[in-house]
Amino acid sequence: MQAVKMVITGPFSAGKTQFIGSVSEIDVVSTERKISSVAEKVKESTTVAMDFGRITVGDDLVLYLFGTPGQRRFDFMWDILSQGMLGFVVMVDSTKPETFREAKRILETFESYASTPFVVAANKQDQEDAWEPEDLRIILRLRPEVKILPCVATDKESVKNTLLELLYSILDQLDQENGN
Amino acid sequence: MALKGNLRDFSTTQLLNLINLARKTGTLSIQTDSESAQMSFREGKLIYAYMGNNNGNHLAQILQNSGKLSAEQAQVIQSHAEGKSDKEIGHLLVTARRVTQNDIIQSVRQYILDTVYKLFTWGEGFFRFDANKLPGSGYITIPIDLESVIMEGSRRLKEWEILQDELPDLDVALRFTDRPDARLRNINLTVEEWRVVSFVNPRNSIRQIAKANNLSDFEIRRIVYGMLQAGLVEFVNQPKPAADKKESAARPQKGAAEPSPAVKRSVVVRLIDRIRGL
Incomplete structure (x- = not known):
């Protein structure tokens, strides 16, 4: 059985757990804890080690989705989770400009871990206050070839589209490496 | 879609950079507890700015501040300016040879710049960008490169x-x-x-x-x-982000980014087919 891995990362409360939950065939295995900090009390619980989702492709192939913890004090997990990943998704809450700087820092950290393709998912695009993906491209200083995709983490089709775009980027990279 | 936030998280410099690079047209409003300001842009160029309340009728004050009119002249013009826009007042002043068109352009330009430069010192305040909202036709607008x-x-x-x-x-x-x-x-x-x-x-x-x-x-x-x-x-x-640098001593083996894991094209194609079918 071959297992391949993708990492879903991003700042605190960006929607990573929901993203995995929308497509995982098993209930997301979360290592969540109740939030005690008043400042972080925008949701009841948060991921402290990782989230884990699975999509079985066949008897011999399975895709694992790992969600990273968003809070800075758990960032020692990022390096561990990034090892051997096929690619990664950086989730950004498009309605929270106060998290954009942190998203940029996380993106740069993961880029330094591995030269694997990645996409940026501009989450919560169904909300009125959402910043447009192309504005986020400028703010995050994304290179033109990096895809930034409108996303709603609770919508399965939207999550599928994000994962597919990442896989197309992986395919493009493989073709380039093979000179096709 | 709105572009909203607080200067605490997103500075004036970054906002202007975004407006410049995205060539945005519209008006940026900033509100603090005690002050307010608005800046308007057309295709990424700054065209107008003011602090506080504005009724589009303050050219006399601007020309006084730049030394083109005396306080007395400005007061007389202001008292006769009821219902007239800055553009109309400017036209009358040029026709009456009180000031030149260039005087008006330079004075308004300096006023716009002085207003915007003050905003760089604001560390906090709610901002909102309204796309395609521009000053009325009676306002004097001057296109200024944002760089x-x-x-x-x-x-x-x-x-x-x-x-x-x-x-x-x-x-x-x-x-x-x-x-x-x-x-x-x-x-x-x-x-x-x-x-x-x-x-x-x-x-x-x-x-x-x-x-x-x-x-x-x-x-x-x-x-x-x-x-x-x-x-x-x-x-x-x-x-490299600051945190990553600090940790580099603890992770000496992580000098350069790791290459992608070896994976066959056929595996990726199968993943694509599977996710399409979800």
């Missing part, structure tokens, strides 16, 4: 933390952007900034440029930050 405004704004930055956050690694190199609209010649640079510009080269790290020009970490960061925000230069390699 120079951003450079001047970055010269006023005093917050070390912001610069440290934006530019954690000085061991990266810079190059000029390929943007065809980057107009270095139209930007007013200081002598120090020109000296930095002359060293911009993919072979020179920011730290080396600072050393060659005898600039402190703060000074070089401020200059490079301004040039980055004005869209003049970009990093050759993405800088």
Whole structure:
């Protein structure tokens, strides 16, 4: 059985757990804890080690989705989770400009871990206050070839589209490496 | 979609950079507990700005401030200006040969710039960008390139933390952007900034440029930050985030980014087919 891995990362409360939950065939295995900090009390619980989702492709192939913890004090997990990943998704809450700087820092950290393709998912695009993906491209200083995709983490089709775009980027990279 | 937030998280410099690069048209409103300001833009150029309440009728005051009218003249004009727009007043003043058209353009331009420069010192305040909202036809608007405004704004930055956050690694190199609209010649640079510009080269790290020009970490960061925000230069390699650098001693094996794991094309194609079918 071959297992391949993708990492879903991003700042605190960006929607990573929901993203995995929308497509995982098993209930997301979360290592969540109740939030005690008043400042972080925008949701009841948060991921402290990782989230884990699975999509079985066949008897011999399975895709694992790992969600990273968003809070800075758990960032020692990022390096561990990034090892051997096929690619990664950086989730950004498009309605929270106060998290954009942190998203940029996380993106740069993961880029330094591995030269694997990645996409940026501009989450919560169904909300009125959402910043447009192309504005986020400028703010995050994304290179033109990096895809930034409108996303709603609770919508399965939207999550599928994000994962597919990442896989197309992986395919493009493989073709380039093979000179096709 | 709205562009809303607080200057605490998103500085005036960054907002102007976004408006410039995205060539936005609309009006940016900023509100603090005690003050308010509005700036209008057309296709990424600043065209109008004012502080406080504005009824589109303050040309006399602007011309007085720039020394083109005396206080007495300004008062007389203001008292007869009821119901007239700045454009109409300007037309009357030029026709009456009180001032020239150039006097009006230069005075309004300076007023707009002074207003915007004040905003760079605001560390907090709610902002909102309303796309396609522009001043009425009676307002005098002057198109101003934002690159120079951003450079001047970055010269006023005093917050070390912001610069440290934006530019954690000085061991990266810079190059000029390929943007065809980057107009270095139209930007007013200081002598120090020109000296930095002359060293911009993919072979020179920011730290080396600072050393060659005898600039402190703060000074070089401020200059490079301004040039980055004005869209003049970009990093050759993405800088390593500060946290990553701190940890590098604990992770000596993680010097360079790891290559992608070996995976066959057929595996990726199967993954694509599976996710399509979900």
